[in-house]
Amino acid sequence: xxxxxxxxxxxxxxxxxxxxxxxxxxxxxxxxxxxxxxxxxxxxxxxxxxxxxxxxxxxxxxxxxxxxxxxxxxxxxxxxxxxxxxxxxxxxxxxxxxxxxxxxxxxxxxxxxxxxxxxxxxxxxxxxxxxxxxxxxxxxxxxxxxxxxxxxxxxxxxxxxxxxxxxxxxxxxxxxxxxxxxxxxxxxxxxxxxxxxxxxxxxxxxxxxxxxxxxxxxxxxxxxxxxxxxxxxxxxxxxxxxxxxxxxxxxxxxxxxxxxxxxxxxxxx
Amino acid sequence: xxxxxxxxxxxxxxxxxxxxxxxxxxxxxxxxxxxxxxxxxxxxxxxxxxxxxxxxxxxxxxxxxxxxxxxxxxxxxxxxxxxxxxxxxxxxxxxxxxxxxxxxxxxxxxxxxxxxxxxxxxxxxxxxxxxxxxxxxxxxxxxxxxxxxxxxxxxxxxxxxxxxxxxxxxxxxxxxxxxxxxxxxxxxxxxxxxxxxxxxxxxxxxxxxxxxxxxxxxxxxxxxxxxxxxxxxxxxxxxxxxxxxxxxxxxxxxxxxxxxxxxxxxxxxxxxxxxxxxxxxxxxxxxxxxxxxxxxxxxxxxxxxxx
Numbered sequence: 001x002x003x004x005x006x007x008x009x010x011x012x013x014x015x016x017x018x019x020x021x022x023x024x025x026x027x028x029x030x031x032x033x034x035x036x037x038x039x040x041x042x043x044x045x046x047x048x049x050x051x052x053x054x055x056x057x058x059x060x061x062x063x064x065x066x067x068x069x070x071x072x073x074x075x076x077x078x079x080x081x082x083x084x085x086x087x088x089x090x091x092x093x094x095x096x097x098x099x100x101x102x103x104x105x106x107x108x109x110x111x112x113x114x115x116x117x118x119x120x121x122x123x124x125x126x127x128x129x130x131x132x133x134x135x136x137x138x139x140x141x142x143x144x145x146x147x148x149x150x151x152x153x154x155x156x157x158x159x160x161x162x163x164x165x166x167x168x169x170x171x172x173x174x175x176x177x178x179x180x181x182x183x184x185x186x187x188x189x190x191x192x193x194x195x196x197x198x199x200x201x202x203x204x205x206x207x208x209x210x211x212x213x214x215x216x217x218x219x220x221x222x223x224x225x226x227x228x229x230x231x232x233x234x235x236x237x238x239x240x241x242x243x244x245x246x247x248x249x250x251x252x253x254x255x256x257x258x259x260x261x262x263x264x265x266x267x268x269x
Numbered sequence: 270x271x272x273x274x275x276x277x278x279x280x281x282x283x284x285x286x287x288x289x290x291x292x293x294x295x296x297x298x299x300x301x302x303x304x305x306x307x308x309x310x311x312x313x314x315x316x317x318x319x320x321x322x323x324x325x326x327x328x329x330x331x332x333x334x335x336x337x338x339x340x341x342x343x344x345x346x347x348x349x350x351x352x353x354x355x356x357x358x359x360x361x362x363x364x365x366x367x368x369x370x371x372x373x374x375x376x377x378x379x380x381x382x383x384x385x386x387x388x389x390x391x392x393x394x395x396x397x398x399x400x401x402x403x404x405x406x407x408x409x410x411x412x413x414x415x416x417x418x419x420x421x422x423x424x425x426x427x428x429x430x431x432x433x434x435x436x437x438x439x440x441x442x443x444x445x446x447x448x449x450x451x452x453x454x455x456x457x458x459x460x461x462x463x464x465x466x467x468x469x470x471x472x473x474x475x476x477x478x479x480x481x482x483x484x485x486x487x488x489x490x491x492x493x494x495x496x497x498x499x500x501x502x503x504x505x506x507x508x509x510x511x512x513x514x515x516x517x518x519x520x521x522x523x524x525x526x527x528x529x530x531x532x533x534x535x536x537x538x539x540x541x542x543x544x545x546x547x548x549x550x551x552x553x554x555x556x557x558x559x560x561x562x563x564x565x566x567x568x569x570x571x572x573x574x575x576x
Binding site for chain 2: 001002004005008009012013015016018019022030031032033034035037077078079081082084085086088089090091092094097100101103104106107108110111112113114115116117118119134135137138141145170174195198199200201202205206216217220221224233236237240243244247248250251252255258259262263
C-alpha cells in the first residue's frame with residue numbers, strides 16, 4: 001500500500017516539481033528541444049528574464065497580493081460582523097437575510113460578470129485593485145458568513161453571560177471576548193479568501209485590461225500567448241513558480257484550517 | 270437579600286428596551302454584508318435579467334428587444350454546440366475524478382502510519398489556481414519542450430512527439446487528465462469525510478458475519494456514502510459545466526471553435542463582440558440549465574439513510 005501511495009505521490013508532485021526545477025535551469029536549457037531531465041546548472045536567470053516583462057514582476061506580485069489582502073480584510077470583517085449578528089441576535093427577517101446572503105453560493109459568479117463589469121466601469125473601479133477585490137469579496141461572503149455563523153454558534157453562551165455581568169457592552173463583547181474564541185473560523189475564512197483571490201482568472205481577465213494592473217495569472221497568460229514575442233518557457237516556469245509557491249506554503253502551514261472549511265461545508269451543506 | 274434582588278429587578282425593568290436594543294444591534298451587525306450583497310450580487314443578478322431583454326452595446330444607448338435575444342439563443346448553433354461540448358466534457362471528466370477520488374479516499378482512510386502526508390500531497394494541486402495549472406500543463410504537453418512527450422519518447426511508447434492541443438480529441442484527453450490531476454483531491458477529501466462518518470460498529474458487525482473487504486465496501490460503505498457522493502457530484506458537475514480557464518488557456522477554443530464551452534461562448538459574446546445583452550441572455554440560459562441539473566442530481570442521489 002505504501003508503494004501505491006508513493007507512486008501516486010510522485011505522479012501528483014511531478015508537474016509542480018518539474019516546473020520549479022525548470023525555472024532554475026539556464027534560459028537556453030529551459031527551452032531546449034528535446035527537454036533535459038535535470039538542470040546542468042542551477043541559476044536564477046529565468047527569474048531575471050521574467051522581471052523584464054511589462055512593469056516588472058514586483059509590480060504584478062504587488063497587484064496580486066494587494067487584491068488578495070483587500071479581499072481577505074473585507075471578507076473577514078464583513079463575515080465576522082454578520083456571523084456574530086446571525087448567530088447571537090434575533091431580529092425581523094434574519095432568516096430571510098441569511099438565505100439571501102447564501103444565495104450567491106448557488107448562482108455562479110460567471111453569470112453576473114457582465115453587469116459587474118458595467119457597474120465597476122460606472123463607478124470608475126475598472127482596472128483598479130479595489131474594484132477587483134470588491135468582486136472577490138462578493139463571492140467569498142456566502143462561505144464566510146456561513147462559516148462564521150457556525151463558528152459563533154459553537155461558542156458557549158455562558159461565556160457571554162459572564163462577560164455581560166461584568167458590564168461588557170455588545171461591541172466590547174465582540175472585540176474583546178468573542179474574537180479570540182472564533183479565531184479558527186476567521187483563519188479558515190481568510191485562507192479561502194486569499195487563495196481564491198490570488199488564483200482567480202476570469203474576473204481578473206475581464207476587469208484588468210491595462211497591462212500595469214494585471215494580476216499574476218493574467219500576466220502569465222500574456223507571457224504564454226506570445227504577447228511579448230516568442231514564448232520564453234524558462235521565464236514562464238519562473239512565473240508559475242512565483243504564483244504557486246505562496247499557495248502551497250500557505251496550505252502546508254494552515255492545512256488544518258483549510259480542511260475545516262471543507263469539512264464544515266460538507267457536513268452542513 | 271436586597272443585594273440579590275437588585276440586579277434581577279433592574280434586568281426585568283430593562284427587559285423590553287434591552288431586547289429591542291439587541292434587535293437593532295443584530296441588524297446593524299449584518300447590515301454591511303447585506304448591503305454589500307445587495308449592491309454587488311442581487312442588483313447585478315437582476316440587471317442580468319434586464320440586460321437580456323435589450324440590445325446592449327458597450328458604448329451607446331441600449332434598445333429594448335423583448336425576448337428576441339432568447340429567440341436568437343435558441344437559433345444560435347454555436348450556443349448549442351458549446352452546450353453539447355460542455356456536456357461531453359462533463360461526462361468525460363466526472364467518472365475518472367470520482368473513481369480515482371474514491372480509491373484515493375480509501376487509501377488515505379487507512380490507518381497506516383504517515384498516511385496524512387499522502388493526503389496532503391494528493392490535495393496540493395487543488396490549492397493552486399486553475400489558470401496557473403493550465404499554463405503548467407500547456408508546457409508539460411508541448412510537442413517541443415514538454416517533458417511529457419520527452420518521457421513517452423524515451424519509453425518508446427510514441428515514435429514522434431504528439432501535438433496534444435491542436436486536435437479536438439487529443440486536446441480533450443489532455444485537458445481531462447490535467448483537470449483530474451488538479452481537482453481529484455477535492456472530491457477525495459469530501460468522500461473521506463463521508464467515510465469517516467460511517468460508524469465503525471457497522472464494519473465490525475459485518476466482519477463478524479464473515480463479509481469480505483470488498484463485500485463491506487460494496488454493501489455497507491457505498492450505500493452509506495450516497496449523500497456524500499451527491500454533494501461531491503453536484504459540486505464537481507457544476508464546476509465542469511462552468512469550465513473556462515482550461516479551454517481559454519490550453520486550446521483557446523480551437524481548433525475551429527470546437528472546444529468553446531458555454532461560459533467561453535458567453536465570454537466571447539460579452540467581452541469580445543461586446544454583445545452584452547445577448548451575453549446576459551446566454552447567462553440566464555446557463556443559470557436555468559445549471560439549476561435543473563442540480564435538482565436532477567439531488568433527486569437521483571437523494572439519501573434517506575439514517576444511522
